Amino acid sequence: MSQYLDHTRVAQTLLDQQGDINRLTEERDGAYRERAHLLAWLAALHASNAVLVPALDIDDEDGWHLLFLTVAGRQLSWHISPRDVELFNHVERVDFGDPRAQWDGHTTDEKYERIRTLPWGEMRDAVRTPGPAEAAVERVREVLAPYDWEHAQVSAARVRAALDEPKEH
Numbered sequence: 001m002s003q004y005l006d007h008t009r010v011a012q013t014l015l016d017q018q019g020d021i022n023r024l025t026e027e028r029d030g031a032y033r034e035r036a037h038l039l040a041w042l043a044a045l046h047a048s049n050a051v052l053v054p055a056l057d058i059d060d061e062d063g064w065h066l067l068f069l070t071v072a073g074r075q076l077s078w079h080i081s082p083r084d085v086e087l088f089n090h091v092e093r094v095d096f097g098d099p100r101a102q103w104d105g106h107t108t109d110e111k112y113e114r115i116r117t118l119p120w121g122e123m124r125d126a127v128r129t130p131g132p133a134e135a136a137v138e139r140v141r142e143v144l145a146p147y148d149w150e151h152a153q154v155s156a157a158r159v160r161a162a163l164d165e166p167k168e169h
Contacts (some may be wrong), residue, residue, distance in 0.1 A: 029083070036084035039067055043091045046071055052091045053101040055079055067091065068101050074114040075104045 043050035046069055055064040063082030068075065080088060094101050106114070 032081060033084060035078075036080060036087050039078055039080070040087040040090070043067060043069060043088065047090065047092075049100075050091050051094045051098060051100045052080070052085075052088050053094050053096060053098065056096070066101070066103075068103075070100065071115075072118050074118070075106060076111050076114060077103060077106070 049070040051068050052065050053068065055066045058064040058079070061082060063085065065080040065085050065088070067078045067080050067088065069077070
C-alpha cells in the first residue's frame, strides 16, 4: 500500500524539522546577542559619538532600534533587536530628527570596509584617552608629587596613634 502516506512518519519528520528550526533559531539569536554585547561595549568606548534611535524600517516587530556610531568621522550603524536593547541603556536615545541619527546610505559591505580602514593608531590613542576618573587620579598625583612621602607616612602614623589613644572624659 505504498500509495498511502505513512502519517506517523510524516508527523515525525515534521517534528524533527521543527526541532532543527528551533535549534537554528536559538543559535542565530545567540550570535546576535553576542554581537549586541560587543556593540554595546563599542558604544561605551565611543559614548560621545553613539546614539540609539527607534528603527522605522522594520514593520514586523515593534521595539527595534538603530545604533549609530561615528568613529574617526565615519558613520557605522546596526539594527538592535528588541531582545537586546536593554544592553544599550548607557547610549543616548535620540529622535529621528537628530543629525547624528541620519543614515548616510552606507551598505553593510561599506560599513565593514570603513572599519577595516580605520586609522588604528589614532583609534588606540582615542580609546586610551583618560576619562574623568583617570584625569582626577592624575590631578591628585600632580598635587601630591611635591610632598615627601616618607614625611607623609610618619605624619599618618602619628595621626593613627593619636586616634588610638584613650580619650579623657
